[in-house]
Amino acid sequence: MIDGLGRGAPGGSGETRRALMDLVMAATVRIHGPEGGYVPDGPGGAFLGSGFFIAPSWVLTCAHVAMQGEGRDVTVIFETGPGSGESSVTGTVVAALPERPGGALDAGSTGFTASTGSYGSTGYSAGQDGQAGQAGPASQAGSFRTTGSWPAPDLALIRLGRPVDHACVYVTERPAAFFGGGEVFYSGWTEVGGRLKRLNGQCSVQGTLGGWADSDEQMRLGGDVLPPGVSGGPTVDVARGEVVGVLKSQLVGGMGGTSIGIERLRSLPVPAAMAGAESDDDYQAVFHAHDRYHADRHINRVGTGRTWADVQSALEAGIDRALSPQQRVNLLGRLAELPPPVSTRGLLDLLVRLPGVHSVDRYPAPRSWRDGLGALYETRGGEAALELLLRYCMSVISAERPYVTQSTVAAEEALWSWVRWVADDRLSREFRNEITLLWSAARHRTDREQRRAAPAYGDRPLDGESPFVLLELEPRGWERDSYDWRVGVARHTGEVQPVGEDSRGTPGHALPARLTASLTEAFRRCDEPDSPAVLQVAVVQSLLGLEVDCWQLSPDEPPLGVTRPVVVRRSDHEPPLTEAETRERRARWSRTMNEAMRAEIVDCDDGLRVPVATEEHLRSLAYETVPVLCRYADRPDGETTAGLARVVRGGFHIALLRRGKDRPDVVCADFHRRAADTVAEARTADQLPRKIQELRQGVRAGRTETYWSDGVALFYDDPHHPLPGSGQLLEAP
Structure with missing residues (x-):
């Protein structure tokens, strides 16, 4: 460390x-x-x-x-x-x-x-x-x-x-x-x-x-x-x-x-939109002001009072550190002159790309440049510690920015001057040459514009590689409407970083409040300002109608399904697939990701409820088909549950489920027509979760043309991100 x-x-x-x-x-x-x-x-x-x-x-x-x-x-x-x-x-x-x-x-x-x-x-x-001083009776x-x-x-x-x-x-x-x-x-x-x-x-x-x-x-x-x-x-x-x-x-x-x-x-709440100034985010505003305050007072040549860095040095607090308290306060002041990280997710990506930093899983996750510096304190010791710290500074210099100001370029140059001064004093020529090359590359990238398209510290993840939040709900069979739960951040590598869990049983009505802290932290680790992460909710098949998309994490926030894509998936274990079934499912998924999709109503015919067809018939449908269950309902009956099971065994990973009270006299023609249009407009499977989110936003905003979608859930069982413990092999995209 x-x-x-x-x-x-x-x-x-x-x-x-x-x-x-x-x-x-x-x-x-x-x-x-x-x-x-x-x-x-x-x-x-x-x-x-x-x-x-x-x-x-x-x-x-x-x-x-x-x-x-x-x-x-x-x-x-x-x-x-x-x-x-x-x-x-x-x-x-x-x-x-x-x-x-x-x-x-x-x-x-x-x-x-x-x-x-x-x-x-x-x-x-x-x-x-x-x-x-007097303890009350209770x-x-x-x-x-x-x-x-x-x-x-x-x-x-x-x-x-x-x-x-x-x-x-x-x-x-x-x-x-x-x-x-x-x-x-x-x-x-x-x-x-x-x-x-x-x-x-x-x-x-x-x-x-x-x-x-x-x-x-x-x-x-x-x-x-x-x-x-x-x-x-x-x-x-x-x-x-x-x-x-x-x-x-x-x-x-x-x-x-x-x-x-x-x-x-x-x-503290993260701004929903991209920050355009330091004052847009109270957390960044407070700690930037904090670090500038202490740096200014320490380098002030007029004052005579002892600063915090002076006292910390006298306490010998920096005796084991790569930097003395005076050097640290100087560095933090320079970091505070730069715009903050675009997102927690971006900062975490930057940190794990540093040599020897495998994960930063402390709770809550770092949010500012000073937090990232603190996360490195437990990594390594000796000369390697200082090299790691300076590499971090070079990554900060070349990182993407949420905004730039007139002083951003000067702040980058000031931080580089400090890095060079420390390296010249204490580190090898080989390392000094390495960071000089990094500075040369970063300087050419500094064009006074927001750098979002190609971050200097690595390639931006593709859509299929973006992390998402996984919520697993497991009903306690011996307790009615009670659940154990786990929240984690899932990455395209198959790794799921735990954020929170509770196996003591939470009543269904208390789930939103009990999950608020863990979900908020997980979202912060995954979200980009212009791209909220998907929430995947894994439940047993009988609970796929659970309206997690309607949950509100706080009274003044919109429902989850309005603020981000929310999809459901089955946590039930399936019998092992044959080699032929595996190939068929892979082919269906690949087709929906690369070809224009089309909807197929599978449980309703001219307004009449009908059983879902056999697996053999379902397998005969085109690979780019998205089944739509018009009569799914909030609490599906045995036939409806069996119908969805046939859809899954037929090789389909995606389906639209129309929740709500099943009324035989409801005219379904408009729903059928608009569901088909929505699937066609999304074109590919990776775009469908955000298309459903847009519809939920429209319902909340009172746009009548979206009312048909009220209660629709998206079944989305991505085979490239199998649930932990499912035994599925991770498939190449």
């Missing part, structure tokens, strides 16, 4: 630690309600909790703190330094993870104590008398709870309403699971004797709560009491001198609590 043992010194001198604490406390703020701000010497007034400046004009805190205000407006109270006096500025919550309908908690879970009105932000011990010692039970990641970003001068923390660029030591420092505010006081302390790291693939994974802390009010404050890796998380919860009846990793901010 680039970090060697991955740990810095146990901690620098007492003076250095005090300097680190000063930097943290200078950026720690109080969050108040919007009206009247606060009463400095009073009982707290509208005090909600703590937070900290993560970047110029941006505050990070817990959602259960910030969303206690009236609407989304809050007041931020801060000090610029010892004796400087307090200042206040209004702010707006621009993002909460997760968002909640209406924005605030319901009455009865507001988190204000009955006796003083001050907010018990950790919220686990407000008893019947309203005094912090409380269990040793359990973690949050006031209002705001689910993880429980983070909120506040944007200031006007410019003010303030200090900012330094945030780690790698997941909190890789903290540098066994202790973290924290800072916040609490009420003492009717007055609000600063508070700081130190906790030991006890482990984690939740698995690495869980959206609610948290760092467990112990060794100190976390009083009401400190929720939303920063947790700092003492060994490395960098913020790794946000205080979330208090341990009921005990010492310690939990902290949410900073990397959970990567799950």
Whole structure:
């Protein structure tokens, strides 16, 4: 790994630690309600909790703190330094993870104590008398709870309403699971004797709560009491001198609590359209501003105060690193001058193309150039670590851009100058010659235009090679309407990278909410701004009518089938195919991919429901045929299920299924006509999923000409992407 043992010194001198604490406390703020701000010497007034400046004009805190205000407006109270006096500025919550309908908690879970009105932000011990520290009747010692039970990641970003001068923390660029030591420092505010006081302390790291693939994974802390009010404050890796998380919860009846990793901010919503400016994506805007802030202050020749990089160096945090803290902050500042990656998928492709980097499967996946740098820290050590880091920089220089600005070319040249300076000082002539050739190639590609057609770091995947999201639902036969599930990212190589799973049984009505975090993460790993990934839903044949395309992952989002192509496939195991059957299926699939398709209604004749023909008859249909089951229904009966089984055994991998209540008196002529037109317009199988998505968009938009397609599902069992454990051989495209 680039970090060697991955740990810095146990901690620098007492003076250095005090300097680190000063930097943290200078950026720690109080969050108040919007009206009247606060009463400095009073009982707290509208005090909600703590937070900290993560970047110029941006505050990070817990959602259960910030969303206690009236609407989304809050007041931020801060000090610029010892004796400087307090200042206040209004702010707006621009993002909460997760968002909640209406924005605030319901009455009865507001988190204000009955006796003083001050907010018990950790919220686990407000008893019947309203005094912090008394466990309520339902409380269990040793359990973690949050006031209002705001689910993880429980983070909120506040944007200031006007410019003010303030200090900012330094945030780690790698997941909190890789903290540098066994202790973290924290800072916040609490009420003492009717007055609000600063508070700081130190906790030991006890482990984690939740698995690495869980959206609610948290760092467990112990060794100190976390009083009401400190929720939303920063947790700092003492060994490395960098913020790794946000205080979330208090341990009921005990010492310690939990902290949410900073990397959970990567799950902030991704803009649906291609970003045209840094401000189009809050995540990129915050961390670009963060990295420029620290680089500017470190290279400033006028200031005399110790910077975060100075303190990190005194902590000997960079003793095992390929770069010193000063070099790292300089590099991050230069990366922040460039436009961000086009997508998470593009960044992951860039990383795995680097020599010796086989996968980047941490959760959540990297999203920015700084995240990509952090992902390399666990890869290798020694001189090879520095070479890998510089190769990454060269890939960033030549990467495709979502947009370019007047300063993009200068930023690329500045990054190249830094790479060359480091290489000249520490690496071999052979390596220096290699990166010089890379720069020469990249410079010729830099034409001030968006580079989307041919990325410099490799060929763009063909349509059949694009990753897709695979959702597997397995009914629990002994529990009615209950499912085990798995979500993964499937690649054309046949590999499926797991993202999330649950084998404890989820009720059908709870599936959309339970799957939201895993599906959102998987989509981010696959989507391009102009090309959302396909969602393939694998279910047993009796559940092919399940309306996953109608699920909404959040109340303010359109259904899944509107935002992306959603197809269904069978997870039932088939008897082994004969060699002749295998050839026939391969031929049918190849024909639908290369020749104009045509539809064939197989279960309806002039409006009358008829049985699906025999397998022998189905095999006689042209290879480019797409069967259409007009009478499939949401919950198909035995004959309908048997009919689809005959279609599958007849060698067909694609079919249109008309779901909905089967009414014998329905006139089907228009459906038959338009289904045939749709298949013909799509022409080839690879275009049909997006054609169905367009129809679903039309239904939602109220375009009457698309109403015929309401309820249509696309059965799409791609033989080049067999389900895990199916035993099918991967076929060459």
